[in-house]
Amino acid sequence: MNKSSNEFFKTQVLGHPTGLFVLFFTEMWERFSFYGMRALLVLFLVSALGIGGWDWPRENALALYGTYLALLYLTPIIGGTLADKYLGNRNAIIIGALIMTLGHASMAVESNPFFLYLGLGLLVIGTGFFKPNMTSFISILYKDFPEKKDGAYTIFYMGVNAGAFLGIMLCGYLGEILGWSWGFGLAGIFMLLGLLQFLFAQGIFGEVGKKPNKIDKTIETDDHTEIEDKLNPFTIIDKILIIIVAIAGLTWVINDPLSKIGDFNLLSFGGSDFSNTTIIITLILFVFLLGSRIIRYSSITRDKMIAVVIFAFFIIFFWASFEQAGGSMSIFAKDYTNRVLSGNSALIFNIVDIIITVVPIAIITYVLFLLFKQTYKKYIISNLILGFSFVLIWVIVVWKIYNNFNTYSYEISYKTYQITETNTTGDKVVKDFAITAETVIPENAQLIDNLTVIRSSNDFVKNDKISIIDLDKKGTNFKYLSDEQAELISTNISATIIRKKENEIQIPATWFLILNSLFIIAFAPLFSKWWESKYNPKPANKYAIGLFFLGIGFAFLAYGASGIPQGAKTASVSIIWLILAYLFHTLGELCVSPVGLSYVSKLVPPRMIAFMFGVWYLALAIGNKTSGKLGSMIDDITTKYDISTFFLIFTFVPIIIGIIAILLNPVLKKLMHGVK
Structure with missing residues (x-):
């Protein structure tokens, strides 16, 4: 046991080395930033210009989203290689975190396209340095303690999910309620705080990770691998x-x-x-x-590598469907889901929302307190930064709870004009148009008083005059504008308060994205016990089960959307279908996630390890890009058929691929030659 390992394992928190929790919080804030931004990106791009969005067609927004996700899985190949050969893990993590901080800061200037594209580019580059080196760093730190590694990764991935949960909830909430730049900016603030707390606590890692590491890539292969590698260069x-x-x-x-x-x-x-x-x-x-x-390899090595390629093929289809979460499913939550709750339903939701917000943060704050007790003397600056981070989190959470209970629903009236037009088939169609500050009303138009509901924290009374904006230009989703906003927006609509509606709330569209992290935290221990039991499925069967769960999740969405007519751009489907979809998608992820990279390391010969990791990340990139390509078809399919048909595609494709995985199980077992 070397000196740096002694230092790392010297003090403990909850039975694990204190240094592990420095990495825990670093990763947590990075995931906070990543998932917080991801929750907002598509919604921001498709939202109306009047509220700071870019009013893009869904196809364009989902194309950019898919490309962004694809690039995130390609740059780690380069970042990992540079760290192994030149930088060392620690420098790569710091460089990556710094570049990502600049990326988030750039995206906070969301009104300028240049800064958004620059921000996305910096996030892609920064992730390439950060993502592969955090997991490698833990592997190196625990090199002499293999029996402790599984527990370390369990703690680490709890940090991943805690960060995702908080980022989606808080960045999403601020972005939707206060403005997109608030959400993007908050992601950048916590990325910076994560970088600083890691920077000032580096002494706990000793010399580990400072210089490039010669990682032992010894893996299970046949006896002729070493000879084959020398005879089989690129x-x-x-x-x-x-x-x-x-x-x-x-x-x-x-x-x-x-x-x-x-x-x-x-x-x-x-x-x-x-x-x-x-x-x-x-x-x-x-x-x-x-x-x-x-x-070019011997038959045994060749078989094992073919098995990896088959696993990579399955993973493409899984992520192509799963990553609809930040794309088409976010659009479904925004435009097709009834997010307005009233009466007891609203009260129950508020209580549940408080519990699932406060309890996880309280637990993580307790972990921070234990870490502070162990390290406050030696790493006071790092601890003060972490402490400030959590003070900021609690301030935002308290404000969020207060704002939810002090935001009211108002029934309002506004003027529209109706005209009758003849369509291409000769039928007469009545069209409604809201009257804005710049509207010129046709002579033959009929003026109509329309009713709608808005949400505001202002305490209005009957007959108050206000300004609103039609968010989606569909006459179904309106937002209150302050006097300052109304002066800047020429498409504002004059409205009159009719009455305050008691006990009514609107769930933010980004709220549904937190369900994935919430369900992972809830179900991961059960799945862990399943994998350790005698009922642990074969790898191909795990993929199949995961794909089946994924298909079932989309089946719930397809069924829930079955009543939406062809070509509809809005609807009010029950939230239960989205909740069930996220539940089954998460169960699918828990089946697929343990199979991945571990099998690459076990099945591939040393000379091909970097190349095959590249193949694996390429499969993830293809899956994520495909998710954007398929998601961008939502308008075409909805127009030609309906949105239920769109989700049925994602129901049947994973189930079919899952059946193929089961049928290939005997073949894969033979190809793996006893590798467990």
Whole structure:
């Protein structure tokens, strides 16, 4: 046991080394920032200009979202390599956190497109440095204590989920209630605080992670692996193919949103669009490269690598569906779900919301208190920063609770005009238009008084005159404007207060995203016991169960949306269907997540380990990009069929792939040659 390990394991919190909780809080604030921003991105892009959104078509927003997620899984390959060879884990973590802080700060200037794109780019680069090195750092710290590693990762991933939970809840709430820049800005503040607390507590890690580490990549392979590696180097053709595939794939991923948003197509030549041709040729070249590498190994090694490729194939379909959470499912929550509760339902929701907000934060605050008792003398600055972080969290939570109980619903009336038009089939159609400050009313129009409901913390009385804005230009979702906002927005609508509606609340669309983290925290211990029992399923069966759960979740959404007519842009479906969907999606994630990278490390020979980790992250990137591509079809499918059909696609595809996984189980068992 070396000196740095002694220092790291010298003091304990809840039976684990104190230093682990420095990493716990660093990762927690990074995940807070990532998931907080992710919860807002698509909603911000599709929201109306009048409330600070960009009023993008859903297709464009989901294309950018998919590309962003895809790039997040590609840059860690580069960041991990740079850390291993040049930087060391600690420097890579600090560099990544600093770049991500700048990225979040840039996104807080959300009114300027340049700063949003710059922010997303910095987040992609920063994640590349940060993401692979946090997990590697723990592995190195526990190198001499393998029996403690599982417990360490359990604590660490609780930090991941705690950060995701708090980030979505608080950044999402501030973004929707106060304005998008508040949500994006809060993500940046906590990313900075996470960086500083890590920076000032580095002494607890001794010399570990300061310099590049020679990681022991010894894994289970057949006896001829070492000889094979020396006889099977990457050829010139291999390297050329890797460069071509990387450049072509990256160009296609970036070109998808660029061609939609900027009307600039990198893959258009002579008036023809070669986007589809490019990605098909790229995939063919990649399959050839992968296959040509694999067949050069002995039969046993070859079989194991084919098993990894099959697992990677399954993971594409899982994440392509699962990542609808931040895309099409957020849109469904915003536009198609009845988020207004009244009477006892509103009271029960407020109480439940307080419990699930306060209890996790109280538990984590207690952990912080235990950490402070152990380390306050040696790492006082780091502890003060952490303490300030939690004071800030509690201030926001208390304000959130107060605001929820002091925000009221008001029934209001506003003027519209109606005109009758003849459509293409010769039928007469009556159309309603809200009267704004810039409206010119046609001579043949009929004036109508319409009723709607708004939410505001102002204490209005009957007949008060206010200004509102139609958020989605559909006449279904209005927001109160302050006098200052009304002066700046020419599309504001004059309205009159009719009455205050007691005990009525509106759930923020981002609130539903916290359910994933909440259900992980609740069900992870049960699944852990399942994996340790004699009923632990085979790897392929775990994938199948996870895919089945995923399909069931979408089946609930498809059923709940079955009453929404073709082409509808809004509806009021019960929140129960979204809650059930997130529950089953989380159960699916808990089945799939334990299988992944551990099997890559066990099945792949040393010389191919970096390449195959790249393949695995590429599969994740393809899955995430596909999620954006499929999600962007929501308007087309809703117009031609209905939104229920859209969710049925995500019901049947995972179930079919799950059945294929079960059928392939005997084949995979044979290919793995006894690897557990």
